[in-house]
Amino acid sequence: MTIIDKTADVPAPRGSNDESGPLLEVRDLHVEFHTRDGVAKAVNGVNYNVSAGETLAVLGESGSGKSVTAQAIMGILDMPPGRIPKGEILFRGQDMLKMSNEERRQIRGQKIAMIFQDALSSLNPVLSVGYQLGEMFRVHKGMSKKDAKAKAIALMDRVRIPAAKERINDYPHQFSGGMRQRIMIAMALALEPDLIIADEPTTALDVTVQAQVMDLLAELQRDFNMGLILITHDLGVVADVADKIAVMYAGRIVETAPVHEIYKRPAHPYTKGLLESIPRLDQKGQELYAIKGLPPNLLHVPSGCAFNPRCTMAQDICRTDIPALLPVTERDGTELVGRGSACHFWKETIHG
Amino acid sequence: MGRYVARRLLQMIPVFLGSTMLVFAMMYALPGDPVRALAGEQTVDPAQIAAMKHKLGLDLPLWHQYWNYLTGLFHWDFGTEIASGRPVADTIADAFPITIRLALFAFLFTVIVGISMGVFAGLKADTLRDRGLLILTLLLISVPSFVLGFLGQYLFAFQLGWVDPNVSAEANWSELFLPAVVLGSLSLAYVARLTRTSVAENLRADYMRTAVAKGLPRRRVVGVHLMRNSMIPVVTFLGTDLGALLGGAVVTEGIFNVQGVGRAVFGALQHREGATVVGIVTLIVIVYLVTSLLVDLLYAVLDPRIRYA
Known part of the structure; x- marks a missing residue:
């Protein structure tokens, strides 16, 4: 067995690990897909990190590369056609991209777990939820069927599914959407991983259920002191839960900031556009703002800043030079901790 | 579930009556006379024939003959062959075990080889091995079974001498190997294709991604999560296929001289x-x-989304 297995036997107290650095660190990650029409560059140099107990929200519209980054971390990208030409994904200081398949499998589910968007299609339709939950214990912990079932019932109780004992042998289609997402959460939580990646966990749910599921997720994260990467395109969901935000556009991070700062003063025109397109009660009756144009075609990303064709502030330099993610400062030059913007005109955006 | 089975069993009664009546009427309508045929080329007194027909009940109207047949069935009397005077039940008892053996052999071959081939190709769809299987199955589907039968017989019996060209009256398992392969090859091609498509399709399903993300070993991801879902359409096909195989195969049984149901029914048709x-x-x-x-019952076991009431 691998070294990872050994450390799993002696659970170290959470948060006080030998590595002082972040739990997960993504460094200069590139992902591309080789298709018949050419190479689609889905992720172009993404950097972010998450510490234990911290929530990072990754924001962006469809095709911005937020899910692909998560799948690369999980190691569930389809390769081929996917390829990771460059970059590192460090988990507790170790580069997962250099690990063997077996080493990565040991991490999946045990150390890093994932919650998917559509729980109905993401759960196996022909296996009972009890089986699918118990599988985690049977495969990773070598438990007997009976013990695994008891654990599965406890898990379902933990995510507040009513009558867990009676429903353990039910199938996914017999549950409501919210309950199914709770089962997904329970499955991710089963082995108390260090990090959970939630890929749009509430998108497929009713608005009334969304809040419940988000609250549950936040509560469990607090209780287990896990790191959480929350992938979403819903700015409303993020505000209550996240600690920091990374906004992605065309496979790059265009802005990073602590959560509340970004709502007050966005430092990138794209973020600004996103915030302005949230419906607001005080602007009732007015036409809702929308960012003009379409997300870029990843086969032909515009030169310079990928956002330039849709940007109201675009100048000549935006069409030629790719802006780097630079630290954002106050007018007088004092640093704003954790803030960065990949815009040539971030000063005008935040202060102007 | 119980009610569903009861309903299905009750539905069998009209199907049984209808099919027997239909076959009965068709036999009645066929030209040729079994009693007259007994005499062969000799001239016979028509009165003698009429007397014999009366004895056998063949002069009665169709509905009456059918009625007599049905009432006989309820006493486990399948009737008597005109030429040999042998009870039909004996002919059936001779032919069916051989056909059952052949059918099971062919079925097993179809299941094992067909599903393995399908999984093998489906896991790597659109690669060389997938294309190769596609061509092979196309060949099996398009070549008629008598060509395959004679080809197999020529190659393995006459040229290589590995097997006997004909199956003896005992119909041993070893003798039945070649006929079973020939008989099963068409269904094999269908099963392989069905499995391949099903596997390739389910491989892209969201729950497969979940299974990988759970950190399950690959053999479990494929063996449990993929196979349970991929086998649903294949099992449906296999079930009807088993029914068809048990119905006997006139051509294959003819080529290899298997004394099964197919040959028995063919002979009986010839002699009216x-x-x-x-x-x-x-x-x-x-x-x-x-x-x-x-x-249908197995279908509900495999796919819990299906419920019978």
Whole structure:
């Protein structure tokens, strides 16, 4: 067995690990897909990190590369056609991209777990939820069927599914959407991983259920002191839960900031556009703002800043030079901790 | 579930009556006279023929003959062959075990080889091995079974001498190997294709991604999560296929001289032995109905989303 297995036997107290650095660190990650029409560059140099107990929200519209980054971390990208030409994904200081398949499998589910968007299609339709939950214990912990079932019932109780004992042998289609997402959460939580990646966990749910599921997720994260990467395109969901935000556009991070700062003063025109397109009660009756144009075609990303064709502030330099993610400062030059913007005109955006 | 089975069993009664009546009427309508044929080329007194027909009840109107046949069935009397005077039940008892053996052999071959080939190709769809399988199955589907049968017989029996060209009356398992392969090859091609498509499709399903993300080993991801879902359409096909195989195969049994149901029914048709034809066809119909019921029940076991009431 691998070294990872050994450390799993002696659970170290959470948060006080030998590595002082972040739990997960993504460094200069590139992902591309080789298709018949050419190479689609889905992720172009993404950097972010998450510490234990911290929530990072990754924001962006469809095709911005937020899910692909998560799948690369999980190691569930389809390769081929996917390829990771460059970059590192460090988990507790170790580069997962250099690990063997077996080493990565040991991490999946045990150390890093994932919650998917559509729980109905993401759960196996022909296996009972009890089986699918118990599988985690049977495969990773070598438990007997009976013990695994008891654990599965406890898990379902933990995510507040009513009558867990009676429903353990039910199938996914017999549950409501919210309950199914709770089962997904329970499955991710089963082995108390260090990090959970939630890929749009509430998108497929009713608005009334969304809040419940988000609250549950936040509560469990607090209780287990896990790191959480929350992938979403819903700015409303993020505000209550996240600690920091990374906004992605065309496979790059265009802005990073602590959560509340970004709502007050966005430092990138794209973020600004996103915030302005949230419906607001005080602007009732007015036409809702929308960012003009379409997300870029990843086969032909515009030169310079990928956002330039849709940007109201675009100048000549935006069409030629790719802006780097630079630290954002106050007018007088004092640093704003954790803030960065990949815009040539971030000063005008935040202060102007 | 119980009610569903009861309903399906009750539905078999009209199907049974209808199919026997249909076959009975068709035998009645066929040209040729089994009694007259007994005499061969000799001239016979028409009165003698009429007397014999009266004795056998063949001069009665169709509905009356059918009625007599049905009432006989309820006493397990399948009737008597006109030429040999042998009870039809004996002919059936001789032929069916051999056909069952051949069918099971062919079925096993179809299941094992067909599903393995399908999984093998489906896991790597659109690669060389997938294309190769596609061409092979296309070949098996398009070549008629008598070509395959004679080809196999020529190659393995006459040229290589590995097997006997004909199956003896005992129909041993080893003798049945070649006929079973020939008989099963068409279904094999269908099963392989069905499995391949099903596997390739389910491989892209969201729950497969979940299974990988759970950190399950690959053999579990494929063996449990993928196979449970991919086998649903294949099992449906296999069930009806088993019914068809049990109905006997006139061509394959003919080539390899297998004394099974297919040959028995073919011989009976040639000699206008109405009772034999109706008896065997009825049994085949019942076998088919029972297997399709079993398939439908199995379907609900495999796919919990299906519920019968």
